[in-house]
Amino acid sequence: MATKSKKKPAAKKRLAPARPKIKKSARTSKPAQAAGTESQRVAAILAKLDEAYGNATCELKHENAFQLLISTILSAQCTDVRVNQVAETLYKKYPDAKAFAYATPSELEQDVRPTGFFRNKTKSVMGASKAILEKFGGEVPRTMEEILKLPGVARKTGNVVLGTAFGIASGVVVDTHVLRLSNRLDLSRNEDPKKVEQDLMKIIPQEKWIQFSHQLIWHGRRVCHARKPKCTECNMESLCYAKDKTV
Numbered sequence: 304m305a306t307k308s309k310k311k312p313a314a315k316k317r318l319a320p321a322r323p324k325i326k327k328s329a330r331t332s333k334p335a336q337a338a339g340t341e342s343q344r345v346a347a348i349l350a351k352l353d354e355a356y357g358n359a360t361c362e363l364k365h366e367n368a369f370q371l372l373i374s375t376i377l378s379a380q381c382t383d384v385r386v387n388q389v390a391e392t393l394y395k396k397y398p399d400a401k402a403f404a405y406a407t408p409s410e411l412e413q414d415v416r417p418t419g420f421f422r423n424k425t426k427s428v429m430g431a432s433k434a435i436l437e438k439f440g441g442e443v444p445r446t447m448e449e450i451l452k453l454p455g456v457a458r459k460t461g462n463v464v465l466g467t468a469f470g471i472a473s474g475v476v477v478d479t480h481v482l483r484l485s486n487r488l489d490l491s492r493n494e495d496p497k498k499v500e501q502d503l504m505k506i507i508p509q510e511k512w513i514q515f516s517h518q519l520i521w522h523g524r525r526v527c528h529a530r531k532p533k534c535t536e537c538n539m540e541s542l543c544y545a546k547d548k549t550v
């Protein structure tokens with residue numbers, strides 16, 4: 304007769320801190336502001352980011368604002384590593400706005416092809432270069448209002464260039480990493496990057512906008528990956544109650 308095996312006690316499941324509930328607006332399905340935006344919690348997240356990524360900076364290699372603008376346009380749907388590879392030869396062949404503006408489109412298309420969406424990117428790069436020459440005296444504009452007038456430039460690119468090249472905090476860069484992490488960290492419950500940026504601008508002190516964007520992007524690339532976030536390696540784990548946490 305088989306002996307009855309002793310049942311092992313079930314392992315205690317570690318529970319993540321519960322996501323605080325907040326009242327939903329009567330008219331919208333999503334609340335306007337996340338519950339995790341209480342100032343002490345935000346300050347704790349900023350401190351953790353400083354601790355882990357004190358030296359975070361833009362990973363697109365560039366020697367000036369114009370190169371950063373072009374590289375940022377090329378980085379849409381492409382990795383910074385790939386853009387940096389292309390940039391190495393690109394800026395030798397096309398050293399300034401004039402060279403890009405009057406390039407042969409079919410040739411430039413082939414030069415930027417490895418970054419994907421090369422036809423549209425060629426149009427944007429040439430259009431932005433022409434506008435810089437014709438409307439801004441050959442200089443990359445230094446205000447969000449003006450930089451948004453360049454073809455192919457939206458707020459994300461504007462924020463990257465103004466923040467990194469000029470140190471002007473005109474907003475928060477919301478790329479795919481910042482979007483995902485803002486949701487996971489409950490800093491915004493919006494999904495539209497423009498709304499997420501507005502949410503972040505309300506809760507992050509302006510003097511931190513530039514660095515905060517870099518730090519969140521670094522964290523997204525190194526630890527808080529889209530599919531399998533490395534939560535055991537994350538120094539914000541105790542502050543995070545994301546549903547898809549892996550611990």
Ligand code: SF4
Nearest residue numbers: 527532534537540543
């Ligand atoms: S605990 Fe996990 S999900 Fe939360 S921020 Fe850290 S890596 Fe991302």
